Amino acid sequence: MNTEAIWIFLTTQGVDFGLKVIGALIAWAVGRWLIGLAQRLVAKALERGKRMDPTLSHYLVSILGVLLNIVLILSILDMFGVRTTSFAVLLAGAGLAIGTAWGGLLTHFAAGVFLQVLRPYRVGDFVTVGGSITGTVKELGLFGTTLITPDNVITTVGNNKVLSDPIQNFSQLPFRRVDVTAKIANGVDPVQAIALLKEAVSRIANVSTEQPPDVEILQFTPEGPLLAVRPYTHTDHYWQVYFDTHKAIVSTFGTAGYPTPETPLVHRTVAPPATA
CATH class of the missing domain: 2.30.30.60 (SH3 type barrels.)
Known part of the structure; x- marks a missing residue:
């Protein structure tokens, strides 16, 4: 290591370089604060417009942040004597490597534009x-x-x-279907069970009145018929209706006195022991 060269640099240009580093750090901190302030102000202005879609306004604010950050970086480089023209030449020389590295991001950016459209x-x-x-x-x-x-x-x-x-x-349409099943024991009148469930589920809060609940026999099992219980609601109330439907099934079957479905016993024939 050439200590003499280092000493000459420190005594001749060290103070100037140090001041540039300090100035760059201050410029970065102040610039980032100003960029954040500008983004917040633009976001509030777009919100006050009320006609601007929130999705598009957030997208525009993001673009503004990226552009301002590029300007800030170029300004800091200029403080160290790296001119914009020199920076452009450097980028052009490394165009292939940068294009490969940023290809994925550019693809995501292009896809974001299509999603906005x-x-x-x-x-x-x-x-x-x-x-x-x-x-x-x-x-x-x-x-x-x-x-x-x-x-x-x-x-x-x-x-x-x-x-x-x-x-x-799930949010574009006024309602979506909630899928629940309920099993009744053999011997229970399925027509009566369906009528009772339709009435009970219809009374659940936030169940759609435009589309009546569907309650039908889904399949037959050894324990008894399996019913499909399908109310409709807006996606914001999906889980509330889902859990309340289960409660309505338990309450309705309990009030009607329906027995709990039981798995039938399987009788197996045991072969007699072999005789000698």
Whole structure:
């Protein structure tokens, strides 16, 4: 190590370089704060407009943040003498490597633009995307869609993955079906049981009045007929109706005095012992 060269650098340019580093750190901190402030102000302005869709407004705020961060980085590089033209030449020289590294992100970005145009879901919708990720849409960002899953976990799925796989939106239609089953014992009149369940399920809060509940015989089992109990409700009330339907089944069958289905005993013939 050439200590003399290091000493010459420190005595001649060390103070100037140190001041640039301090200035860059201050500029980064102040710039990031200003960028956050600008994003919050723009977001509030878009919210006050009331005509702007929340999904699109969040997307625009994200784009603004990315552009301002690029400007901030270029400004800090300029403080160290790295001019914009030099930076552009550097990027052009490493274009192949950068294109390969950023190819995936650019794909997600392009998919995000298509999602904004096609609008298969909006912020607040309950969806299944990416093959198996189910949750409420929190944000459609530049490169990924952020969901809050039913167990309260924030999950981000790449926009290209979202666009490539089937998208299920449970919020676009006014109601969805709740699937529950109930088994009655052999000897119980299934027609009477169906009528009692239809009446009980119809009284459950938030059950749709446009589409009456479906209660029909689903299949026959050794214990007795298995009934399909299917009320309809908006997705916001799905689990409330799901659990209340189970309670209604227990209460209705208990009030009617229906016996609990029991598995029939299987009689097996035992062969007599072999004689010598």
